[in-house]
Amino acid sequence: MTNSPDGLMPFFAMDILKRAKALEVQGRTVCHLEVGEPGAPPAPRVLEAVAWALPEPQGYTNAKGLNALREGLEGYYERQHGLQIDPELIVATMGSSAGFILAFHTAFQPGARIAITRPGYPAYVNTLLGLGFGVAEIPVSAGNGWRLTGAEIAVAHARQPFDGLLFASPANPTGASVSREQLADIVATCARLGVTLISDEIYHGLDYAGPSVSALELTRDAIIINSFSKYYCMTGWRIGWMVLPEAMIRRAEILQQNLFISAPTLSQIAASVALGERDYAEEQKARYAHNRHLLGQGLRELGFDLPRDGDGAFYAYAGIGQFSNDAMDFCLTMLDQAGVAATPGIDFDRTDGNGFVRFSYAGKSETVENALERMQDFLRAGG
Ligand SMILES: Cc1ncc(COP(=O)(O)O)c(C=O)c1O
Numbered sequence: 001m002t003n004s005p006d007g008l009m010p011f012f013a014m015d016i017l018k019r020a021k022a023l024e025v026q027g028r029t030v031c032h033l034e035v036g037e038p039g040a041p042p043a044p045r046v047l048e049a050v051a052w053a054l055p056e057p058q059g060y061t062n063a064k065g066l067n068a069l070r071e072g073l074e075g076y077y078e079r080q081h082g083l084q085i086d087p088e089l090i091v092a093t094m095g096s097s098a099g100f101i102l103a104f105h106t107a108f109q110p111g112a113r114i115a116i117t118r119p120g121y122p123a124y125v126n127t128l129l130g131l132g133f134g135v136a137e138i139p140v141s142a143g144n145g146w147r148l149t150g151a152e153i154a155v156a157h158a159r160q161p162f163d164g165l166l167f168a169s170p171a172n173p174t175g176a177s178v179s180r181e182q183l184a185d186i187v188a189t190c191a192r193l194g195v196t197l198i199s200d201e202i203y204h205g206l207d208y209a210g211p212s213v214s215a216l217e218l219t220r221d222a223i224i225i226n227s228f229s230k231y232y233c234m235t236g237w238r239i240g241w242m243v244l245p246e247a248m249i250r251r252a253e254i255l256q257q258n259l260f261i262s263a264p265t266l267s268q269i270a271a272s273v274a275l276g277e278r279d280y281a282e283e284q285k286a287r288y289a290h291n292r293h294l295l296g297q298g299l300r301e302l303g304f305d306l307p308r309d310g311d312g313a314f315y316a317y318a319g320i321g322q323f324s325n326d327a328m329d330f331c332l333t334m335l336d337q338a339g340v341a342a343t344p345g346i347d348f349d350r351t352d353g354n355g356f357v358r359f360s361y362a363g364k365s366e367t368v369e370n371a372l373e374r375m376q377d378f379l380r381a382g383g
Contacts, residue, residue, distance in 0.1 A: 006129045009350070011122050013343040013358075016331060020341040031371035032363060034331075034341040036172060036315065038233040039363040040284050043277035046234075046270045058265040063257040065092025065241070066268045072275040073241055080204075081214050089249050091256055092263040092271070096202045096227040096240040100127050100166070101259065103223045103242065106252040107164060107196045108133065114164040115156060115195070117148050119317065119348035119356070121172045128166075136162040139351075142307060146174035146317070147182060150189035157193050165190055168200035170207060173317045173348045173358040175310015180213045187218045197222040202240070205231035205281060207312040208289055221245050228267075230313070230362075231281050232274040239267035288314045291361035291368050298372035299359070302379055314362040317345070319355055323379065327354045338378035340371045 013034050020030045041047070064070065070087035077085040093099040100123070104114065113134035116124045120137075128135050138156040140146045148167060156162075167186065170177045178186065190197040199215035199222050206212075215222045227240030240263075244252050256262070274281075295316050296309040305319025324330040327344035334340050345356030361368055 006132075008126055008130055009122070011126070012328065012347040013122075016335065016341050016343055019332070020335060023335070023339070028339055030335070031340045031367050031374060033359045033361070033367070033371055034343045036230070036313070036360045037235050037362055038230065038284055038314075039367075040233050042232060042234050042237070042270060042274060043280035045277055046232075046273045049273040050266055050270050053266060053269045061092075061262040061265050061268060063253055063262050064088075064090065065263055066265075066272065069241075069268045069272045072272045076275055077214075077216065077243075080211070081217055083214070083216055085216065085243060089244055089246065091242045091244065091249075091252055092268055093225075093240045093242055093256070094260055094263050095229060095238045096200060096225045097123065097127075098238075098260055098263075099225040099227075099240055099242045100124070100198075101131065102252050102255050103166075103198050103225060104128065104131060104133055104164075105255050106244065106248050107198070107223060112164065113160070113162040114166055114198075115153070115162040116166050117171065118351065119146070119173055119345065119353060121168065121200070122347045124166055125350075134162075136160050137351075140174075140176070142305075142319070145308065145311070146171065146176035147178050148186060149182065150185035153186065153189045153195070154193065157195065162195060164196045164198060166198040166200060168202065170203040170212075170310070170312025172203070172313055173315050173343070173345070173356075175313045175315045175317070177207050177209070177212070177311035180217075183213055183215060184218050187215060187222065191219070191221065198225060199223070200225050202227045202230055203313040205278075206285060206288065206314065208292065208309075209311060212312070216243060223248065228271045228274055231285075232271070232277070233281070233284060234267070234270065234274065237264070237267040237270055239263055239271045287365065288362060291363075291365055292316075294365060295359060295361045295368050295372070298368070302372070302375055304357075314360055316359045316361065317348075317356055318359065320357050321355055325354055327357055331357060334375070334378055337381075338374040340374050340378070
């Protein structure tokens with residue numbers, strides 16, 4: 001699968017997307033459940049604000065980002081989390097993806113080892129390896145709702161010490177969310193072990209059982225990474241943000257100045273407006289909630305192993321043991337024969353991922369319904 005000496009692997013979801021698009025060019029229709037992208041555009045007011053700003057010269061901004069955006073985020077933390085966050089501790093980034101690069105180089109020396117969960121978001125491993133950092137994987141299991149615990153962190157650290165933990169709740173690909181108590185346990189364990197916590201909060205707002213809990217509510221020593229991609233439907237705008245501990249902010253700013261100069265200006269303007277458009281975002285979330293139920297029930301009826309629906313985000317990570325032990329082959333055959341695109345588990349778990357497929361339900365409900373019908377015919381015909 002890879003000849004790369006550092007272990008870099010393709011992002012298979014993107015490879016499946018490429019193949020799906022090639023089929024579409026040939027005239028086939030494809031149900032896209034492979035990429036974690038909201039089907040809706042950003043809120044209308046966001047687009048209006050950008051149309052107004054467009055004729056103006058769009059120069060670089062301050063490296064940390066526009067004051068309007070960082071002050072908007074100050075208000076976001078006050079309203080959503082009851083926190084006072086100094087806008088000077090906030091950096092606007094080119095999506096959370098750029099936030100990872102800034103976080104790793106701000107908090108760690110080259111060669112440092114960072115722990116992540118397995119399964120987990122593929123870019124975690126690939127970005128860390130590509131930048132010359134080490135990776136420690138902590139397996140999480142369906143039996144525990146795919147949730148990471150402080151005890152698991154401590155066991156993994158005793159086996160092979162690490163300097164940082166990069167962790168998302170809700171998580172990709174499982175949708176697992178930890179409660180406030182569970183997050184407090186993770187935060188306390190990291191503090192006890194001297195591990196720097198990087199909390200990837202990109203799916204915040206998309207918890208189905210209640211409000212998302214930020215690690216900032218429990219500690220000011222963690223690096224917080226967030227994004228406008230998911231909740232605010234702005235994947236292609238490449239805009240996110242970080243909140244850093246006071247001791248790290250200057251180094252992050254210097255890295256931002258040199259690596260990226262500043263986040264895209266128009267996207268910063270769009271993001272400042274998006275923060276006020278939560279009603280629109282909640283409408284999208286209501287659709288995901290409907291799709292979550294629809295897809296979860298449909299997959300279980302078809303024989304996929306999905307003991308329960310995820311707590312948040314917009315993914316179902318389903319076992320395919322009844323059909324195949326080769327997730328890539330299963331996904332390619334399903335795409336070619338049924339026109340349903342989904343992502344093989346090996347994207348998220350290089351050890352056990354062949355037994356799983358991730359379905360994204362961020363698109364239209366009709367797409368989910370259509371995909372389930374197509375999968376039924378495909379699986380009845382022998383898969
Ligand atoms: C857990 C997680 N973190 C980060 C990202 C990257 O998002 P962004 O568009 O903000 O770079 C994704 C994208 O799917 C994700 O699932």
